[in-house]
Amino acid sequence: MALKNPINMGNINQLELQNVREIVGAHQNMVTKYDFYSNQCQDQQLKQLFKQSGQDAQTTVTSFINSLK
Numbered sequence: 001m002a003l004k005n006p007i008n009m010g011n012i013n014q015l016e017l018q019n020v021r022e023i024v025g026a027h028q029n030m031v032t033k034y035d036f037y038s039n040q041c042q043d044q045q046l047k048q049l050f051k052q053s054g055q056d057a058q059t060t061v062t063s064f065i066n067s068l069k
Contacts, residue, residue: 006068020068027064031061036052
């Protein structure tokens with residue numbers, strides 16, 4: 001997922017900055033939890049589902065951060 005327009009950090013207010021932090025933090029938290037869940041699973045299909053979900057969340061974090069300028 002890539003943002004269509006980069007976010008110009010010089011043009012956002014404090015509330016918007018807080019929202020950016022919360023979005024990135026929430027997705028980083030998802031990465032950690034999905035990785036933990038994946039490591040706890042015995043079922044291979046469920047394990048793979050958690051692994052893929054963690055990778056997707058990491059991709060979102062990376063894309064979001066790369067869109068900031």
